[in-house]
Amino acid sequence: MVELAQKSSEARNARFGRVVSRYGIVLAFLILFVILSFAHQNFLSTGNITNVLRQVSINGILAVGMTFVILTGGIDLSIGSVLAFAGIVAGALVTGADPSNPFLAVAAAIGVGALFGAVNGLLVARFKVTAFVATLGMLSMARGATLLISDGRPVPNLSADFRWLGQGFVAGIPVPVICFALVFVIAWVVLRFTIYGRWIYAVGGNVRSARTSGIPTRMVTFSAYLIMGALAGFAGAILTARTTSALPQAGLGYELDAIAAVVIGGTSLVGGVGSVVFTLVGVLIIGVIGNGLDLLGVSSYYQQIVKGAIIVAAVLIDRSRNAQS
Amino acid sequence: MQKALEGRQVLDLSDAGFSVEQTVLLAATDISKSFNGVPALLDGRIQLHAGSVHALCGGNGAGKSTFLNILMGLLRADGGTMVRDGQVVSYASAAEALADGIAIITQELSPVLDMTVAENIYLGREPRRGWFTDSAKMVADARALFDRLKFKIDATAVMRDLTVAQMQLVEIAKAISRESQVLIMDEPTSAIGEKESETLFEAIRSLQAQGVGIIYVSHRLTDIFSIADSYTVFRDGRFVESGAIADIDRQRLIGLIVGRDLRDQEPRAEREATEAVIEARNFSNGGVFTDISLSVAKGEILGLYGLMGAGRSEFANALYGNGPKQSGDVLLRGTQLIIKHPSDALRAGIAMVTEDRKGNGLVLPASVRDNIVMGALKRFSSFGFMKAGEENRAVDAQIERFRVRTASRDLAVQNLSGGNQQKVVFARCIETNPQVLICDEPTRGIDEGAKREIYAFLSDFAARGNAVLMISSEIPEILANADRIIVFRSGRIAGELTAAEATQEALVHLAS
Numbered sequence: 122m123v124e125l126a127q128k129s130s131e132a133r134n135a136r137f138g139r140v141v142s143r144y145g146i147v148l149a150f151l152i153l154f155v156i157l158s159f160a161h162q163n164f165l166s167t168g169n170i171t172n173v174l175r176q177v178s179i180n181g182i183l184a185v186g187m188t189f190v191i192l193t194g195g196i197d198l199s200i201g202s203v204l205a206f207a208g209i210v211a212g213a214l215v216t217g218a219d220p221s222n223p224f225l226a227v228a229a230a231i232g233v234g235a236l237f238g239a240v241n242g243l244l245v246a247r248f249k250v251t252a253f254v255a256t257l258g259m260l261s262m263a264r265g266a267t268l269l270i271s272d273g274r275p276v277p278n279l280s281a282d283f284r285w286l287g288q289g290f291v292a293g294i295p296v297p298v299i300c301f302a303l304v305f306v307i308a309w310v311v312l313r314f315t316i317y318g319r320w321i322y323a324v325g326g327n328v329r330s331a332r333t334s335g336i337p338t339r340m341v342t343f344s345a346y347l348i349m350g351a352l353a354g355f356a357g358a359i360l361t362a363r364t365t366s367a368l369p370q371a372g373l374g375y376e377l378d379a380i381a382a383v384v385i386g387g388t389s390l391v392g393g394v395g396s397v398v399f400t401l402v403g404v405l406i407i408g409v410i411g412n413g414l415d416l417l418g419v420s421s422y423y424q425q426i427v428k429g430a431i432i433v434a435a436v437l438i439d440r441s442r443n444a445q446s
Numbered sequence: 447m448q449k450a451l452e453g454r455q456v457l458d459l460s461d462a463g464f465s466v467e468q469t470v471l472l473a474a475t476d477i478s479k480s481f482n483g484v485p486a487l488l489d490g491r492i493q494l495h496a497g498s499v500h501a502l503c504g505g506n507g508a509g510k511s512t513f514l515n516i517l518m519g520l521l522r523a524d525g526g527t528m529v530r531d532g533q534v535v536s537y538a539s540a541a542e543a544l545a546d547g548i549a550i551i552t553q554e555l556s557p558v559l560d561m562t563v564a565e566n567i568y569l570g571r572e573p574r575r576g577w578f579t580d581s582a583k584m585v586a587d588a589r590a591l592f593d594r595l596k597f598k599i600d601a602t603a604v605m606r607d608l609t610v611a612q613m614q615l616v617e618i619a620k621a622i623s624r625e626s627q628v629l630i631m632d633e634p635t636s637a638i639g640e641k642e643s644e645t646l647f648e649a650i651r652s653l654q655a656q657g658v659g660i661i662y663v664s665h666r667l668t669d670i671f672s673i674a675d676s677y678t679v680f681r682d683g684r685f686v687e688s689g690a691i692a693d694i695d696r697q698r699l700i701g702l703i704v705g706r707d708l709r710d711q712e713p714r715a716e717r718e719a720t721e722a723v724i725e726a727r728n729f730s731n732g733g734v735f736t737d738i739s740l741s742v743a744k745g746e747i748l749g750l751y752g753l754m755g756a757g758r759s760e761f762a763n764a765l766y767g768n769g770p771k772q773s774g775d776v777l778l779r780g781t782q783l784i785i786k787h788p789s790d791a792l793r794a795g796i797a798m799v800t801e802d803r804k805g806n807g808l809v810l811p812a813s814v815r816d817n818i819v820m821g822a823l824k825r826f827s828s829f830g831f832m833k834a835g836e837e838n839r840a841v842d843a844q845i846e847r848f849r850v851r852t853a854s855r856d857l858a859v860q861n862l863s864g865g866n867q868q869k870v871v872f873a874r875c876i877e878t879n880p881q882v883l884i885c886d887e888p889t890r891g892i893d894e895g896a897k898r899e900i901y902a903f904l905s906d907f908a909a910r911g912n913a914v915l916m917i918s919s920e921i922p923e924i925l926a927n928a929d930r931i932i933v934f935r936s937g938r939i940a941g942e943l944t945a946a947e948a949t950q951e952a953l954v955h956l957a958s
């Protein structure tokens with residue numbers, strides 16, 4: 122029957138559509154990559170690729186943390202401010218005539234970030250404040266605190282040892298890229314192979330069912346914000362080391378790029394579905410688009426429009442994927 | 447080969463002058479549907495007459511819900527023909543089907559939890575006054591509807607605060623209120639008690655008298671034989687047989703549904719009363735349950751019977767650490783336990799099959815594997831890392847044991863049929879190696895074949911020196927499985943019967 126034949130080809134198309142939407146984001150990235158390599162001869166140069174990777178590593182570290190939070194069904198808007206605060210703390214430790222050990226400064230930045238994360242986590246997990254509201258409040262508070270402790274002024278003269286973290290190379294690879302790679306691999310292993318990873322997905326998928334299965338749901342939710350905060354602190358230290366002085370206005374709007382990367386990667390904002398691998402693709406897409414448009418001399422105003430359009434497109438793809446299942 | 451049709455094709459059936467009883471309201475043939483290349487339905491057929499209650503039977507995963515969702519326009523078929531009132535139709539959405547006089551009560555309920563009961567019932571067709579919703583009329587209409595159906599539900603309550611059973615009743619009322627000619631009911635009684643089922647049957651009979659055609663899906667054969675007049679059986683996605691209920695007996699119908707020989711349920715052996723495995727003392731919470739003390743002995747299956755709202759589930763949840771209580775002590779083999787969270791219960795070897803698999807049983811977007819091992823992650827890991835091999839072996843064993851129909855262990859549980867989802871909940875609890883199993887309506891939505899497996903499992907589980915606390919609203923189930931039955935009434939223990947004393951009448955009498 123004609124009708125039937127038509128319908129089965131429809132079914133085939135639907136299947137094809139699913140494959141495209143599942144890996145569509147990877148495909149989109151590859152297409153983008155190919156187009157840019159033709160559009161500009163420098164795009165594929167080692168120098169430029171290294172540059173792109175270095176540029177995405179801050180957002181990458183943040184987006185990995187954001188993946189944990191979003192997988193549990195939450196969101197963290199405060200990370201840009203937390204990053205700035207941690208940057209100032211790290212900067213203050215390594216400035217002046219008698220700088221501390223750079224590792225101590227990084228540890229301090231991570232610790233301070235984790236502290237902010239813990240407050241977010243407590244508000245959300247213990248006191249049941251909506252994640253959006255709790256972290257929006259924290260966005261403002263942490264920024265205020267940053268301006269307060271820095272008196273609104275940058276912290277200059279960071280020690281060379283510390284700046285290595287943002288500007289150094291190991292075997293030709295920029296140190297920030299190595300940091301990002303480490304964070305990514307650890308997160309991937311944790312989410313994919315450990316009990317804790319299962320907990321994260323379960324809590325995001327259905328908190329009540331997770332609880333019934335004996336999962337300590339509050340602790341899991343809390344820990345996602347803690348991890349996010351610690352990573353924001355780490356990113357703050359790296360960013361500070363890269364910019365040679367700690368800026369109190371650093372990290373403005375960074376939460377949006379991190380969320381965008383996660384969403385472009387197809388991780389569901391409802392929670393329970395997604396992967397840090399797709400987040401990586403999201404991070405790279407944002408980075409490559411920015412870099413490509415830079416190379417082509419497109420103004421940053423247009424870049425913002427393009428980025429926004431990509432986020433919306435990603436969500437549309439995500440929705441059609443959900444509608445099909 | 448069908449020719450192109452201008453609009454709808456008129457078959458010659460309709461003008462042949464059939465009497466009302468014989469009018470075919472809805473007919474479907476050859477309906478097929480695959481998901482991701484895996485066929486769920488190969489040859490779905492039905493013929494529904496006006497004024498008929500037509501039972502659609504089949505095992506878990508036979509394709510019943512898929513078929514009905516296609517009829518309703520909720521899913522698109524890959525192939526097949528559907529004829530409504532003599533005209534070939536194909537609905538692109540449920541709205542089209544509704545407009546064409548078909549309504550459905552789906553198996554998986556999806557109420558808007560933050561709206562009131564009345565708002566849910568009239569969602570999308572709210573009575574209006576000028577530009578605004580006429581809330582007063584909406585509530586009054588909903589109350590009148592409940593009165594007519596004899597459902598005791600507060601029309602102004604927020605949906606979220608209702609029990610599953612109440613939500614099911616709201617959904618039934620909503621579908622009936624549409625006054626459609628064809629009413630599809632996909633397991634409407636799996637979540638409600640016998641008393642509510644009776645009221646539903648009364649409503650069904652009165653609709654039937656008005657000439658409404660009803661497609662009725664249930665795994666409770668007793669229901670089918672008391673309400674349906676005709677049947678259609680699906681097995682493994684294919685139409686098997688159809689006929690009049692008067693011409694078939696229970697045994698043969700079961701045979702058609704399962705397609706294999708079933709082991710007969712062995713009657714429970716008499717047991718000596720031995721020491722208690724678990725004991726609950728003085729459990730109270732507000733007026734929901736008051737001063738409940740009971741114990742389950744080694745090797746015993748204790749049944750808890752009661753009407754909707756009697757507080758059985760709330761008590762069991764409190765016992766498991768998953769619900770509020772104001773007082774109450776738990777003793778496990780004589781030692782006191784502090785249970786504040788289900789993890790405390792699980793650590794002590796107490797597992798629970800919860801009543802609402804969608805709400806607090808399963809993580810729907812997670813895979814079959816992840817759900818089955820969710821309560822026993824520690825056992826399948828070392829130093830926090832999952833041991834994939836062992837885990838997969840255990841999961842495959844459970845899938846086989848309970849005959850879970852799934853394309854793979856990595857499929858998200860939300861893609862399983864209702865009964866297969868329930869089997870996953872059960873498997874998850876077993877996988878925790880419990881010594882006490884609390885099950886709240888454990889066989890909800892499960893087919894006759896798998897039910898027997900579960901009963902046999904429970905009996906064997908108890909015989910190994912464990913204890914089972916079984917809540918069930920199905921009297922035959924509780925009579926066939928429990929050694930002793932405690933009856934709840936308005937949050938209190940109304941009485942206790944041994945298996946020998948218990949009868950349907952005695953239980954109903956104590957419960958109401």
Ligand SMILES: Nc1ncnc2c1ncn2[C@@H]1O[C@H](COP(=O)(O)OP(=O)(O)OP(=O)(O)O)[C@@H](O)[C@H]1O
Nearest residue numbers: 481486506507508509510511512861862863864865
């Ligand atoms: N969205 C989906 N994706 C993949 N498979 C699906 C999907 N929906 C249904 N299936 C499969 O189709 C088959 C038929 O499912 P269906 O829900 O129609 O069964 P059913 O007869 O209603 O069973 P039950 O008595 O358990 O409710 C099942 O094996 C199920 O796993």
Ligand SMILES: [Mg+2]
Nearest residue numbers: 511553863864
């Ligand atoms: Mg079904």
